[in-house]
Amino acid sequence: MSELKFQISISLDGFAAGPNQSEEHPLGEGGEQLHEWVVKLAAWREPHGKEGGEVNASTEIFEEALDNVGATVMGRNMFGGGPGPGGEEPWRGWWGDDPPFHTPVFVLTHHEREPLEMQGGTTFHFVTDGIESALAQAKEAAEGKDVSLGGGASVAQQYLAAGLVDEMWLNVAPVLLGDGARLFEGVGAGVKLEQLRAIEGPDATHLKYRVLS
Amino acid sequence: MSELKFQISISLDGFAAGPNQSEEHPLGEGGEQLHEWVVKLAAWREPHGKEGGEVNASTEIFEEALDNVGATVMGRNMFGGGPGPGGEEPWRGWWGDDPPFHTPVFVLTHHEREPLEMQGGTTFHFVTDGIESALAQAKEAAEGKDVSLGGGASVAQQYLAAGLVDEMWLNVAPVLLGDGARLFEGVGAGVKLEQLRAIEGPDATHLKYRVLS
Numbered sequence: 001m002s003e004l005k006f007q008i009s010i011s012l013d014g015f016a017a018g019p020n021q022s023e024e025h026p027l028g029e030g031g032e033q034l035h036e037w038v039v040k041l042a043a044w045r046e047p048h049g050k051e052g053g054e055v056n057a058s059t060e061i062f063e064e065a066l067d068n069v070g071a072t073v074m075g076r077n078m079f080g081g082g083p084g085p086g087g088e089e090p091w092r093g094w095w096g097d098d099p100p101f102h103t104p105v106f107v108l109t110h111h112e113r114e115p116l117e118m119q120g121g122t123t124f125h126f127v128t129d130g131i132e133s134a135l136a137q138a139k140e141a142a143e144g145k146d147v148s149l150g151g152g153a154s155v156a157q158q159y160l161a162a163g164l165v166d167e168m169w170l171n172v173a174p175v176l177l178g179d180g181a182r183l184f185e186g187v188g189a190g191v192k193l194e195q196l197r198a199i200e201g202p203d204a205t206h207l208k209y210r211v212l213s
Numbered sequence: 214m215s216e217l218k219f220q221i222s223i224s225l226d227g228f229a230a231g232p233n234q235s236e237e238h239p240l241g242e243g244g245e246q247l248h249e250w251v252v253k254l255a256a257w258r259e260p261h262g263k264e265g266g267e268v269n270a271s272t273e274i275f276e277e278a279l280d281n282v283g284a285t286v287m288g289r290n291m292f293g294g295g296p297g298p299g300g301e302e303p304w305r306g307w308w309g310d311d312p313p314f315h316t317p318v319f320v321l322t323h324h325e326r327e328p329l330e331m332q333g334g335t336t337f338h339f340v341t342d343g344i345e346s347a348l349a350q351a352k353e354a355a356e357g358k359d360v361s362l363g364g365g366a367s368v369a370q371q372y373l374a375a376g377l378v379d380e381m382w383l384n385v386a387p388v389l390l391g392d393g394a395r396l397f398e399g400v401g402a403g404v405k406l407e408q409l410r411a412i413e414g415p416d417a418t419h420l421k422y423r424v425l426s
Binding site: 013175176177178182183184191192193198200203204205207 | 225226231243387388390392395405406407408411416418422
């Protein structure tokens, strides 16, 4: 059965992004520290067009995220709410001509537009009628494979609070941000978890849970 | 050199105690779930006068807490702000005649009183002039061994925020409390951590950090 799974990097004090998110700081101030563990990995660098990188205990986490994924859901900012780092025009997102998803991607937005077909199997579909609709469309498109929740933090929060997440990997970076977007803000005490795995990477600890209710 | 170390159990959403702490719920509502991993352990049960229990991957965490400890600091509630579970008179704390510390214990309180000598090497000293004084007295008493911070959550928070903690084990229970006492509340972005270890226990994941600044 198609499940909704996601991975997200958080600080030890629970923030998925730092304070004062802006075009200059899409991850908020200090937020880039949450992702240091992943940008070092050869497994991340290769699909992002970068050379080199490490293979370490965190590699399997990153690879598992791509495993058995038939569709992706993400927020508008994740698609490319601001200008991309390479100077691409904003309306094609900031993922370049050949985005690393290679699946249909359902982008939550308030603005209707036609689907945008990219190279390599990625097509962006724009969904204006909410998270449940986006998930239903993604599950349909996934044809029995899983749906990956791409982020950002507020989208992950919304799916968690709605009880729609099945599994999650939390990549806990050894940093305190003190302020910003809390992953579990508004996700109440009603959510029960099953601890599935824990892996110590060199630059983050990876905790995997199944959301039971 | 004498260091300040502590262990604390927190929920995945960062709470060291649930909401509405009271005499009936000293750990707040739902807070007892944070400690399920430890009360199962034979290593915990034996010094608390209980039979049976498990030996599992979490055992070494609990045992390490007692290792090389020459003195203990704790808050007044931890000493026994309310009636003890065994019906002991409150003024002798709720740890029984032979408390499991076997060291000098410095209790943060607003009420001066004489030291209270118990069986087994535990003497409670009552400190009214703040956390730095309590730590200085504990380090003196520890004679080169480490000082263990016994809790509760608000005391751990105060020592963290003051930058006085050297090492900590966070025992992360697979539960969301949604509300309560956040361990890292008010502990700002200035605190840098070094990730030392991660251990997957059956009922909690244990994360060890050194506080660098």
